[in-house]
Amino acid sequence: MAPDFSRQHGLDKLLAPASIAIVGASDNPDKIGGRPIHYMRRHGYTGTLYPINPQRTQVQGERTWPNLDALPAAPDLAIVAVAGEQAVQAVNRCAELGVAAAIVISAGFSETGAEGRAQQDAMTARARAAGMRIVGPNSQGLANFGNGAIACFSTMFLEIEPADGPVAVISQSGGMSAMVYGLLRQRGLGVRHVHATGNEADVTVADLACAVLRDPEVRIVLLYLESLQDVGALAHAAALARERGVPLVAVKSGRSEAGARAAASHTGAMASEDRVVDAYFEHHGILRARDPHELVRIAELALRSPLPQGPRVVVVSNSGASCVLASDAAIEHGLQIAPLADPTQRELVNRLPGYATTTNPIDITAALLSNNGLFGQVLPVIADDPAADMFLIDIPVAGRGYDVGTFAADTAAFAQASTKPVVVVAWQDNVAAAFRAQGVAVYADEQQATRAMAALHRLHQWQARNAGHRHALAHRDSSTSTQTNPESTTTDAFGSLHSRSSFLSESQSLALLSRYGLTVAxxxxxxxxxxxxxxxxxxxxxxxxxxxxxxxxxxxxxxxxxxxxxxxxxxxxxxxxxxxxxxxxxxxxxxxxxxxxQDGLHECALGMRHDPVFGPVIMIGSGGKYVEAMQDVALLLPPFSAEDVIEKLQGLRIGTLLAGVRGDPPADIAAFARQAVQLGDCALAANGKLASIDINPVLVRAQGQGAIALDALIELTTTPDPENP
Structure with a gap:
């Protein structure tokens, strides 16, 4: 019987192995083959260790074995810390002996070119045939601080003392996994999982994300990705995260062409167009961070506060300049600074000196120096104001004469009693430390704080918009959504497509789109x-x-x-x-x-491109002859709703025009959105037979009068049949 090789097969042996063999075990805890043994002895691993070293009888106080064949039983996990052909031979022998999983630390495989990739593929195929999972090669290893299974050689665990906690870090890059771990620990956050997948010959970041999401102690999962090899597995991880209410936050490197080339040389990764990656993440509710620092800042706020229920921020500071900077940063990142209600302002007037500002932002001025209780007096007043979905407390300077301990205690008490996020900006290390010690999220400047707040607001928006809705969309049979005779749709519409070129003519293109419910001229x-x-x-x-x-x-x-x-x-x-x-x-x-x-108000465009990684990607936005020059477009991955389309349009320049300006009537955005949804349905039903669709212009008329496709061009991926034009 062929071995079970589902994506989750054998991952429990990677994260919670009962026994571990170390091929290339060293007595020196600073060697790659010695450090995992040192870590597991130090951090309470209770399973059995099998160090493999033919030159020694003991390493680090543990009995050794000369080779894998000498072991009394096949271990759950093997760490392969030998180089070159020895590594390949060790992996092959592990597979033959029935080892459940192997972490291949050795480098020199797909990241080196075609020959290395061929060697890696052959090694992986033999492991797969035996049902053995492989992490790597070129992996720094896996570390589970919940059970002490630290099959990893990172030095970072020596530099910054581990502490178990609610965070899981999974990265293709070992260096980035260690960096994110270190940044989290510097902020006082405990980390349970730190895993690096390397070349991903078998086990991917997405696979391990699914595995750690089954750990009930994990409350947030942080990812570093250089490639997206299996978007289906990552989508499954996102679905698991949604079911558990666990934020999934990712850095996807390779945004630029140069960065993509560097990623390819690092792990043999394949690059994807960055705008499509953004659309994919948004579709599945994965928050995207720009870099590891922002990844950790989002994690801190997510762990230390509830999700904001709206975009409105109330700013409190002892500096007028900081009030201005915080307000600017909030608006820049899509948040709002709304005026406080009159009753709130009247109560603030009673509690603040006459020269303070009691609107929003609230400038409590230098009076904080003479009255250390001002934060404690002001915060309860604004707690339930309609303008407050989040609170940002900005302290640009606090030193001698300021009772920072009281500021921090009052703020923490307020945060604990509140159902809304409370964020502090403090660039001075001692001030930040006082607040962080009280469990409050702290950032060095207004930009960092408001970007993290905006990220959590986006997550809340996604959850609210897709509660029940997205789940239904993801499981519908989109090929039947707009057809009166669904059983014949795919065969009739796509199975018999033929052309003397890779394109359909305009009349053929319009006919096919009409069958999927689009209104054509x-x-x-x-x-x-x-x-x-x-x-x-x-x-x-x-x-x-x-x-x-x-x-x-x-x-x-x-x-x-x-x-x-x-x-x-x-x-x-x-x-x-x-x-x-x-x-x-x-x-x-x-x-x-x-x-x-035809006449109408505005020329828009719809398009589709079949991405080799993500499948169909739908483009919406400005149309007409200047479509390439304007680049006023947005991307969505089907299936999606008309509401999703309208939200995207509102973020484009043409969105303002479609809403009606300078006396023009509003356009029929709903009709255009329906066209986009139907185009997505068409693209999904084509099942890869259509390479691209270009519908330009789509003439959008006044509200209630519809939208109509005037021109269309469909490119096929099927092999042209010159005998049946």
């Missing part, structure tokens, strides 16, 4: 001038004449689109010119579209 297909004239007469209004062929996807640049035709003579002249152009280009399969000229 009424048009007639013609093959000669007489038929075009007849079509115009039937429309009895100005028309557009467009020559279309699958072999000529871009018509306008060849003069094959003529607009505003409204008499027979000019229509025939336009037809003749286009026919001559086609003949010169060698196009012999063209048809002509005759379509009524």
């Amino acid at each position: 009424d048009h007639t297909c013609c093959t000669d001038a007489d038929a075009a004239v007849a079509a115009w007469r039937a429309i009895d209004a100005p028309v557009a004449l467009k020559a279309c062929s699958a072999r000529l996807p871009h018509k306008s640049e060849h003069g094959l689109v003529t607009l505003g035709l409204n008499d027979e003579c000019t229509l025939r002249d336009a037809f003749d010119r286009q026919a001559k152009t086609l003949a010169a280009l060698g196009i012999d399969d063209a048809t002509w579209i005759v379509a009524r000229m």
